[in-house]
Amino acid sequence: MVSSALTQASLSALMTDHACDAVISCVASRSGAPADAWAIDRDLNRALLRAATGAGVKQFVLLSAICVQKPKLAFQHAKLAFEAELQAAPITWSIVHSTAYFKSLSGQLNRLRAGKPFLLFGDGELTACKPISNDDLARYLVLCLTDPALQNRILQIGGPGPAITPRAQGEMLFHAMGLTPRYKHVPVAMMSAIVAGLSFLGKVSPRLRDKAELARIGRYYATESMLVWDDANGRYDADATPEFGTETLADHYKRLATEDIADDRGEHAVF
Structure with missing residues (x-):
């Protein structure tokens, strides 16, 4: 469930109060059921993005999933819907399509x-x-904040x-x-x-x-x-799947x- 406290206004106030420079979003639906997927993978991320652009945040890094390459499921379509919104937004973005x-x-x-x-x-x-691993993936997400080669790109990573x-x-x-x-x-x-x-x-x-x-x-x-x-x-x-980490x-x-x-x-x- 999405907390009622996570509104666009509350997120925007949080970002403004803390002088937020970037957002890294790892939110995803727990079950993948359609209602949950659209509420989290698209709508909560949408609220985060709108709050970020409204607060003057300069960068948004999204953890998505490599399985959206062949979308057959509700949660995959929800993820892709938000990915399209992020790419069209006035913000520097990175979309990370991670493997398992x-x-x-x-x-x-x-x-x-x-x-x-x-x-x-x-x-x-x-x-x-x-x-x-979680640690290697976290390092990659943070790297997206500082490496221009990883920005304004969809990045597949294993x-x-x-x-x-x-x-x-x-x-x-x-x-x-x-x-x-x-x-x-x-x-x-x-x-x-x-x-x-x-x-x-x-x-x-x-x-x-x-x-x-x-x-x-x-x-x-x-x-x-x-x-x-x-x-x-x-x-x-x-062979074409990029590798990262140790x-x-x-x-x-x-x-x-x-x-x-x-x-x-x-x-x-x-x-």
């Missing part, structure tokens, strides 16, 4: 701790990504390579936990059947309509890579396995 975060790929840790197999969609090689498939993620996690790899394969067709069923029932139930969208989100991430899309050749291109997913898994850190995933948990 470490915490988005850590949801099966407790399954493995409970002795359950690692879930894979299809053969586990359908998709790939170059995941990036973490250190190479690109990693879900099966490789499972191997890393099993290795970090000292366990023998065990996998359970989930047919993508089953997800499509769930989407179709919920979409049909959603015609008469708003609650099921939202569940259908969440199922579509799950299917999207199970079948689409978080890499640069090569439209000319109709494929994802790992922290690796394998190191993150090791720290999770030893409980040096914990991922607060909240509604981002899939499994």
Whole structure:
């Protein structure tokens, strides 16, 4: 939910009172459900932008997502709607299309701790990504404030390579936990059947309509890579996906396995 205190007027007053020079927006809907997505990904960012331009702020950095390259979901269209407004605004802007975060790929840790197999969609090689850590991504966002080469541009960014498939993620996690790899394969067709069923029932139930969208989100991430899309050749291109940072997913898994850190995933948990 968006706090009622986050109005354009209150945001503008906050920026003016603190002599704000730049805005870095990382806000995003928690669930991706349509109403939430339009309220947060577009409308809250719109309020931030209007407050910023009204307060004389000179720069706006937006954290978006690399998946908007192939928009099929409500939250992707909401993000793109605001991106268009930002590019047309009288302000220096940077739009960062990030690949997957470490915490988005850590949801099966407790399954493995409970002795359950690692879930894979299809053969586990359908998709790939170059995941990036929170710290490396934060450094990149801040760099956008000072590097002219990163300004007034849409920037696609991933973490250190190479690109990693879900099966490789499972191997890393099993290795970090000292366990023998065990996998359970989930047919993508089953997800499509769930989407179709919920979409049909959603015609008469708003609650099921939202569940259908969440199922579509799950299917999207199970079948689409978080890499640069090569439209000319109709494929994802790992080599064309820029890399930034030094922290690796394998190191993150090791720290999770030893409980040096914990991922607060909240509604981002899939499994």
